[in-house]
Amino acid sequence: xxxxxxxxxxxxxxxxxxxxxxxxxxxxxxxxxxxxxxxxxxxxxxxxxxxxxxxxxxxxxxxxxxxxxxxxxxxxxxxxxxxxxxxxxxxxxxxxxxxxxxxxxxxxxxxxxxxxxxxxxxxxxxxxxxxxxxxxxxxxxxxxxxxxxxxxxxxxxxxxxxxxxxxxxxxxxxxxxxxxxxxxxxxxxxxxxxxxxxxxxxxxxxxxxxxxxxxxxxxxxxxxxxxxxxxxxxxxxxxxxxxxxxxxxxxxxxxxxxxxxxxxxxxxxxxxxxxxxxxxxxxxxxxxxxxxxxxxxxxxxxxxxxxxxxxxxxxxxxxxxxxxxxxxxxxxxxxxxxxxxxxxxxxxxxxxxxxxxxxxxxxxxxxxxxxxxxxxxxxxxxxxxxxxxxxxxxxxxxxxxxxxxxxxxxxxxxxxxxxxxxxxxx
Numbered sequence: 001x002x003x004x005x006x007x008x009x010x011x012x013x014x015x016x017x018x019x020x021x022x023x024x025x026x027x028x029x030x031x032x033x034x035x036x037x038x039x040x041x042x043x044x045x046x047x048x049x050x051x052x053x054x055x056x057x058x059x060x061x062x063x064x065x066x067x068x069x070x071x072x073x074x075x076x077x078x079x080x081x082x083x084x085x086x087x088x089x090x091x092x093x094x095x096x097x098x099x100x101x102x103x104x105x106x107x108x109x110x111x112x113x114x115x116x117x118x119x120x121x122x123x124x125x126x127x128x129x130x131x132x133x134x135x136x137x138x139x140x141x142x143x144x145x146x147x148x149x150x151x152x153x154x155x156x157x158x159x160x161x162x163x164x165x166x167x168x169x170x171x172x173x174x175x176x177x178x179x180x181x182x183x184x185x186x187x188x189x190x191x192x193x194x195x196x197x198x199x200x201x202x203x204x205x206x207x208x209x210x211x212x213x214x215x216x217x218x219x220x221x222x223x224x225x226x227x228x229x230x231x232x233x234x235x236x237x238x239x240x241x242x243x244x245x246x247x248x249x250x251x252x253x254x255x256x257x258x259x260x261x262x263x264x265x266x267x268x269x270x271x272x273x274x275x276x277x278x279x280x281x282x283x284x285x286x287x288x289x290x291x292x293x294x295x296x297x298x299x300x301x302x303x304x305x306x307x308x309x310x311x312x313x314x315x316x317x318x319x320x321x322x323x324x325x326x327x328x329x330x331x332x333x334x335x336x337x338x339x340x341x342x343x344x345x346x347x348x349x350x351x352x353x354x355x356x357x358x359x360x361x362x363x364x365x366x367x368x369x370x371x372x373x374x375x376x377x378x379x380x381x382x383x384x385x386x387x388x389x390x391x392x393x394x395x396x397x398x399x400x401x402x403x404x405x406x407x408x409x410x411x412x413x414x415x416x417x418x419x420x421x422x423x424x425x426x
Contacts, residue, residue, distance in 0.1 A: 001026070001210055008394035009370055013380075014210035020226050021198030024217055025380055026210035029373065033108050035206035036373035039118050040102040042201075042385045043194035045172040046318060047099075052193060052230035061190060062181040063167070064174015067096040068139060069187055073103070073122060075131055081121045088113045098168050099316060100385050101194075106373070111208065112216045119202075119220045125191050127184045140176045150423050154258045157248045158323065158421035162262045164244035165237040168319045197221070198229035201384050203377045236318055241266070242416040249422045256306075257424045259331035261338050264417040265313075265320035271388035278315050279362060279397050280408045281322065285311040287350060287358040287405070288341055289324055295341050304328055304337065317386060322412060331422040342413050350409070355402040366393050 001014040014026040045066050051058050074081045074094070085092040090107035103122050107114050146152045156171055163169035173179075204213050243264050265281075268274040289295050289311045299305045309326035328334040369375040383390040 001214055004389070004391075006391040009367070009391060011370070011391060013389075013391065014214075016214055018197065018218060018221055020221055020224075021196065021200075021229055022217075022221060023201045023384070024214060025201065025203045025384060026208060026213050027203070027205040027376060027380065028208050028210055029206050029376075032207045032373065034106060034373055035108070035111050035114075035204065035208055036104070036106045036377050037115060037118060037202065037204045038102050038104045038377045038381050039122055039202050040100050040200060040381050040385060041194050042099070042199050043101050043190070044097050044099040045170065045174070046167040046236070047194070047234055048167055048170075049235040050193070051233050051235075053233060054230040058235050059189070061186055062174065063170050063178040064139070064172070065179075065182055065186060065190055066101055066194075067173045068135065068179055068182055069190060070094050070096045070101050070103075071135055071139065072127055072131065072187060073125060076121065076124075076126050081117070084117045084121075085114060088117065090114045090117075092118075096172055097382075098172065099318070100382065102378075102381060104377075108207075111213075115204070115213075115216055116220055119217070122195070123224060125188065125195075127187045129184050132182065132184050132187065136179055136182070139173060139179055143171070143173050143176050143179075146171070146173070148252065150252050150254045150258055153250060153252060154260045154325075154421050154423045155323070157250060157423075158260050158262045158419060161245040161248045161419040161421060162243045162264045162321060163319070164240055166239040166319055167236070169244075192227075193232060196229045197226055199232065201381060203380045203384065205373045205377045205380075239319070243419040245419060247420045247422070249424065251426050252423050254423060254425050256327045256329065257331050257422065258326070259328050259334045260323055260325035260421045261335055262419040262421070263322040263324075263412055264419070265315065265322065265412055267318055267320050268315055269317050271383075271386060274315055274317070274386075275383075275388065275390055275393070276396060277320075277408070278313065279393065280400055280404060281313045281315070281412060283355065283358045283362055283397075283400065284350070284405050284409050284412070285313060285322060285324070286361060287354040288345055289338070290358065290361070292357060292361070293354070295337070299334075299337060304330060304334055331420075331424065335420050335422075339418070342409070345406075345409060346413065350402055350406050352402050355405050359397060359400055363394060363397055366397070 001016040004013040016024050088110035090105040092105040094103045160169045311324045313322045
């Protein structure tokens with residue numbers, strides 16, 4: 001196995017690619033009894049138009065099929081998957097994002113047995129016409145439930161306002177109408193395209209021996225055969241730089257209105273630059289809107305915002321955006337205050353003290369997050385599926401300057417790339 005030492009985080013990372021193409025990453029954490037494993041495919045809700053290199057025609061599949069597939073993977077003809085994990089003392093789950101689908105477990109014992117359960121059920125799909133039809137009803141109810149959830153509705157409507165064509169504007173679960181088009185055959189079609197070992201990554205962290213873990217995984221994989229992998233060509237529509245709508249307004253049964261401001265940014269294809277943009281933007285937004293900021297102190301005292309107010313930033317090879325907001329009695333006033341804070345920083349600059357505080361805070365979050373096995377595995381997975389190693393964060397973040405932060409804010413903010421989503425009371 002290849003060993004990479006990250007001295008700044010006191011980590012050793014072991015990686016290996018098996019003969020069938022599956023990538024394995026092991027991160028031993030001495031002193032931890034728990035083990036956390038994440039088995040993922042580079043396949044998310046945005047991958048609704050694709051072909052393999054051996055094909056000439058693009059396949060367009062129903063929205064929500066990646067999430068639907070995740071649900072169905074837990075179904076087997078005899079024993080329930082969760083019961084198999086429980087037998088070996090493990091807790092299991094799964095999730096789908098715009099760019100990946102992941103299956104996971106955590107345990108303190110019987111690691112080999114739980115790894116076998118994880119690998120076996122994900123690599124052995126079982127779809128029937130009957131169980132697919134049954135699942136449509138379950139997921140339809142889930143979609144309707146989220147449609148009535150104020151936080152989710154505010155977020156999803158903002159995504160639709162920011163993006164005109166990029167499939168990131170579509171809910172990960174799809175729509176009630178789109179999932180009706182899913183059949184057993186389309187599930188198998190997507191499964192065999194995206195769930196090949198060559199397109200997958202297994203991350204195991206915690207109280208493990210890397211070589212022993214590799215031996216266990218290799219023994220499991222040697223018992224299985226897979227067809228030759230044909231690289232996947234994903235088709236994404238060209239997205240305009242400006243937002244689709246500058247404001248969207250919806251009424252729901254809420255006690256307090258919600259306001260979420262979106263800043264549409266530019267995607268980054270280079271892994272190193274992606275990491276730098278991610279971390280530097282985080283420093284900027286935390287300095288302006290974090291809980292230690294002048295903004296937060298001023299408007300929490302005035303009552304314009306409450307503890308739900310927050311910011312987040314996401315950058316990938318296909319899309320990038322920042323979101324700022326929360327509950328408020330006056331959405332328009334909050335929207336105005338956020339914009340004015342950004343424009344003031346652009347005009348007057350970012351105070352060196354504010355920048356340094358936020359930079360140190362980011363470093364602290366990085367150190368703290370990697371004490372969590374779940375955070376460590378999820379970071380390694382989300383970046384690893386994009387062929388990026390994120391573990392030189394300490395060195396990179398230590399090199400940032402206030403001038404770079406000011407330049408990043410100039411790149412991030414433009415009036416033509418700002419949307420606002422408001423959910424008000426009925």
